[in-house]
Amino acid sequence: MSEPNTAEIEAVLLAATGVRFHAVDFLPMDPTALGMSYGCIDLAAESDLRRAGRWDGRRPAVALNRGFITRLAAERGEHPNRLALAVSIHESAHALDSEPPYYTHPAGSGERQARITRLALTLRPSGIVTAGRPWAGHGPRWWRLLFHIAWRVERLTGIELPAAMLSLGRYELPPPAVIRRAFGSEPRRFRRLNIKEIKRAAYPRKFQRLWASAVRQHVAAETRRARNQRGTEMSTFFEQLKQRLGSRPDQFADLAKRVADGDAIEPAEAEAVLSTCGKSVDDLQREVEALREKQRLQNVVRNAADLEKQKASIERKLRLLSEKQERELERLAEKHLGQSDKLENELADVQRQLSEANAAKRRLQRAAAERHSELSREVRRAEHRANEAWQLAYECQGQAAEDAAYDRRHKRLKQDAKAARNEADRLGQELATAVERDAMA
Numbered sequence: 001m002s003e004p005n006t007a008e009i010e011a012v013l014l015a016a017t018g019v020r021f022h023a024v025d026f027l028p029m030d031p032t033a034l035g036m037s038y039g040c041i042d043l044a045a046e047s048d049l050r051r052a053g054r055w056d057g058r059r060p061a062v063a064l065n066r067g068f069i070t071r072l073a074a075e076r077g078e079h080p081n082r083l084a085l086a087v088s089i090h091e092s093a094h095a096l097d098s099e100p101p102y103y104t105h106p107a108g109s110g111e112r113q114a115r116i117t118r119l120a121l122t123l124r125p126s127g128i129v130t131a132g133r134p135w136a137g138h139g140p141r142w143w144r145l146l147f148h149i150a151w152r153v154e155r156l157t158g159i160e161l162p163a164a165m166l167s168l169g170r171y172e173l174p175p176p177a178v179i180r181r182a183f184g185s186e187p188r189r190f191r192r193l194n195i196k197e198i199k200r201a202a203y204p205r206k207f208q209r210l211w212a213s214a215v216r217q218h219v220a221a222e223t224r225r226a227r228n229q230r231g232t233e234m235s236t237f238f239e240q241l242k243q244r245l246g247s248r249p250d251q252f253a254d255l256a257k258r259v260a261d262g263d264a265i266e267p268a269e270a271e272a273v274l275s276t277c278g279k280s281v282d283d284l285q286r287e288v289e290a291l292r293e294k295q296r297l298q299n300v301v302r303n304a305a306d307l308e309k310q311k312a313s314i315e316r317k318l319r320l321l322s323e324k325q326e327r328e329l330e331r332l333a334e335k336h337l338g339q340s341d342k343l344e345n346e347l348a349d350v351q352r353q354l355s356e357a358n359a360a361k362r363r364l365q366r367a368a369a370e371r372h373s374e375l376s377r378e379v380r381r382a383e384h385r386a387n388e389a390w391q392l393a394y395e396c397q398g399q400a401a402e403d404a405a406y407d408r409r410h411k412r413l414k415q416d417a418k419a420a421r422n423e424a425d426r427l428g429q430e431l432a433t434a435v436e437r438d439a440m441a
């Protein structure tokens, strides 16, 4: 099927939804609206429809703004009837989003309601069909009906209707194509259900999650906006308050401070301030005294703080000094103890060695003395024997001639004497050596 004209759109909508719609494209409309769905459009169009012989009682209707649709379609390189079809589906979903018979029963007479509806189409007052921010009437049920009707229309006409064309507004929601995907195969599976049944069915889980997340994001954004708004209001309030207070200085307090600081003030000026502020001289005096006392106390506190600092500094130095002294004493004591230990050990060692040496010396002296007396005895014995030998040799000398035996005996005795004499000499020598050695020990 080629792009349907307005009459053909009515047939397509009937086939897709089972509901007979008036598609009206002759009523004056808000130039910025592509189409509108409003409960009483049929009443607004009634007289024209009657003239054309098309009026057969009240029916839901969609209004199309042919002028704007044609302009926008040209801008987009789109066939105007295709865009008109998409707009009709969009608006029919709005009508079907309400309860049957999908149009509002007029409270007043037909003519009165018709006039109100004509006005509404021209002015597009917000909130007529688009209650509930930010999706403004484009809630879950509307999106579901939109994609169900579009799926059916695509099947009937063979005309592809992209999600973005079916809904040109964003309404702080995910892109229309994303929402359409969240319904998955539902339009095909529900192809035999009527509008009432579709509306009753539970939403696909994917769509539920998507919508919940969109709502959460919207609420978070709203909260942020509200907070920023409140913050701005509050800072503005304080800014204004500051300006007001700033422009009216406390003259009395200022005067008292100047007096307390010792400034020279004309009595006339002080009098003027007191009368302006409704204060007495006593008030001023009290205030000045209070200020001076405060200054004095502040000075005391400041001085006390300085003294505390000095005290802490001195204490710290003393502590460091005493710590240093203690460390020095400890170091000296350790050194001293170490040295005396060492010396005492050395002393003990020397004393031990000395006593050993003395003992050895005593032993040596004793041995030498013993040896000496023994040698002396032997010397004396040898000398005695030599003397005896010499005596005998001398006695025998005279008889030598007489007796050869005596002669031989004489020779032998002489030899003995000589040997004894040598022995005595040797022993004497040894004694001298021993005595000399002992003396040196």
Ligand SMILES: [Zn+2]
Binding pocket: 090, 094, 138
């Ligand atoms: Zn809409």
